[in-house]
Amino acid sequence: MASPKVPERTLSAALIERLTSHIVADGADKTTIPAPFTAEPLATLPVSSSKDVLTAYERAREAQRAWAALPVRERVKPFLRLADALVERREEILDVIQLETGKARRHALEEFLDVALCTLHYARRAEKLLKSRRRQGMMPGVTRVQEIRHPKGVVALIAPWNYPFSLGASDIAPALMAGNAVIHKPDTQTCLSSLWILDLMVALGLPKDVWQIVVGDPAEVGDPLIDNADYVSFTGSTRAGRAITERVAPRLVGYSMELGGKNPMIVLDDADVERTAKGAVRACFTNAGQLCISIERMYVHEDIYDRFVPKFVENVTNMKLGTDLSFEPEMGSLTFQRQLDVVSKHVDQAVKEGATVLAGGKARPDIGPWFYEPTVLADVTTDMDLCANETFGPVVAIYKFRDENEVVATANDTEYGLNASVWTKNVARGRALAARIQAGTVNINDGYGAAFASYDAPMGGFKQSGVGRRHGAEGLLKFTEVQTIASQHFMDLEPPGNVSFDKFADLMSTGVKVMKRLRIK
Incomplete structure (x- = not known):
């Protein structure tokens, strides 16, 4: 067996020291995070305590008052500078993202583009969205009404490990533009990219204390983080989302959450086989499937099944995996050993109980310790864990269907409703079918990016996949309290x-x- 290939670059000690200086921690406790490509140490970090969280809130509340008093046009200036700064330092941040997550560079690029474009979208629109508005009064000319937006105060934002740069910064940006301060808890394994952009934003003029980062075990920092927040924004598992909801409910604090998914892709009988088979690779295996909106269930019409499946399997089998810090690999590593364990367990159980492996199906320690082949399974039945439970790895189950009513019912037969995908040459037909799917976003002739990257439209989940929305007007306005002032005349x-x-x-x-x-x- 060949030895894993070590990436040609790593992070300098000076860079790590500068970034970790932004963690609110007294330095008493430290932890070392591994590089997923090698499992070797990547960086040693100070760990925050519950006391450090309270310190962060104290600083944030003081900083927030001055920040909120600034006109919106002043608050957006650092974010308007950000797009150019990101482009100038693109290679540096792509290295950071890859080395802490293990993802392929082309998937790290998605994070880079998301932060650049989403923050620019809100920086251009924040002043208009937040301005006071006249509303129609009870009696025209007699009752005059004004709607005013106030910041929530201090927002607790908990970001996930799978897209740490994107799902941290792109949510924090509108919260800050709305006049809030933010206490940000990234996952410890993938906090370097968040620290990197905080370091950059401070250099671009953002007051340091309005965005603070705490790093640590949820058992230590979770309760004080939630208990002192004026609003909670969370991206992660449905299980963790329920626990946070129970914690904030007694205080009647608002929250928004993007949670899990078991996302379906429907290939209709008129789909372009070549285009769909290529697009399905990206839909299923971006970031090694560690994407809440990636496809884990694929339904192919019986009239096209025998042409589509071999082409899709061929594309999957030919995918290039690697640890390169270049754009050549098509898929990278899983981020944790625990994720590899879940993927292996789901696939092994399904195969043992009768599923057929069409592609992949095994770990690849010859490439890296936590690599797993992109895997396609057929004959998956409802009694298998892989059928209904989120795998969150490079695995897709493929099924044959006969009619649209049948496939819509099957696609909706899940507790989740985050994302879906429909492939057809007839877009009007695709839109009609999409409207019947119980999911917050549905993409036609794309897996997930068309909807997610359309920042003027809201993105979020139905059912157990979330509460509230990111993007669109709501993605900024949810971080505000709305006040109505009415005056009576004559x-x-x-x-x-x-x-x-x-x-x-x-x-x-x-x-x-x-x-x-x-x-x-």
Whole structure:
């Protein structure tokens, strides 16, 4: 067996020291994180305590008051500078992302692009979204109404390990633009990319204490992080999301969550076989399948099944895996041993109980300690763990279907509803079918990126896949409290002079009819 290939570059001690200086921690405890490509030590980090979390909140509340007092056009300036700065330092951040997650560089690029484009989207629109607005009053010209947006205060944002750069910064940016401060807890394994962009944002003019990072075990820092927040934003598992909900509910604190998925892809009988087979590779195996919106269930119409499946399997079998810090590998490593264990368990159980391996099906320690082949399984049945449970790895189960009603019912037969994909040459047909799928986003002739990267539209989950939305207007406005101020002019909301209440009731009732007729109401 060949020895794993060691990446040609690593992170300098000076860079790691600079980045870890941004962690709010007293330095008493430290932890070492491994590089997924090799399992060798990557960096040693100070670990935050519960006391450090309280210190972060104290600093954040003081900084937030001054930050919120700035005009929105001033708050967005560092983010307008960010896009150019990211482009200039692209190779550096791609290295950081790859080395801490183990993903292929082409998938690290997705994170880079998401942060650059999403933050720019909100920086261009924040002033308009947050400005005070006149609303129609009860009585035209008499009641004047203004809607005002206030920041929540200090937001707790818990980001996942699989897309740490993207799902940290791109959510934190609108929270900050709205006038909040943020206490950010990235996963310990993948916190370097978050520290990297915080370091950059401070250099671009962001006040340091409005974005603070704590790193540590959820058992230590989780409760004080949640208990002191004015709003909670979480991306992660449905299990953890439920626990956070139970924690914040007694305080009536708002929250938004993007949670798990078991996402379906439907290949209709008129789909372009070549295009779909190529697109399915990306839909299923981006970031080694460690993507909440990746495809884990694929339904192919019986009329096209025998042409599509061999082509898809051929594409999967020919995928290049590697540890290169270049764009050549098509898939990288899993990030943790525990993730490799879950993938192996799901596949092994399915095969033992009768599933057929069409491609892949085994670990690849010759490439790296936590690599697993991109895997396609047929004959997966409902009693197998892989059928309904989120695998979160490079595995897809493929099924044959006959009619659209059948496949829609099967696609919806899950507790999840995050993302879905439909492939057809007839886009109108695809849109009609998409509207019947119980998922927050549905992509036609794409796996996930078309919807996710359309920042003007909301993104989130149905059912057990989440609460609230990121992106769109809601992706910024959810970090605000809305206030209505109404002033009354010329007359009061009671009978004038000596007019009786009976007469006043008649006048007001006539007014209702007049306003309807004139389309004032």
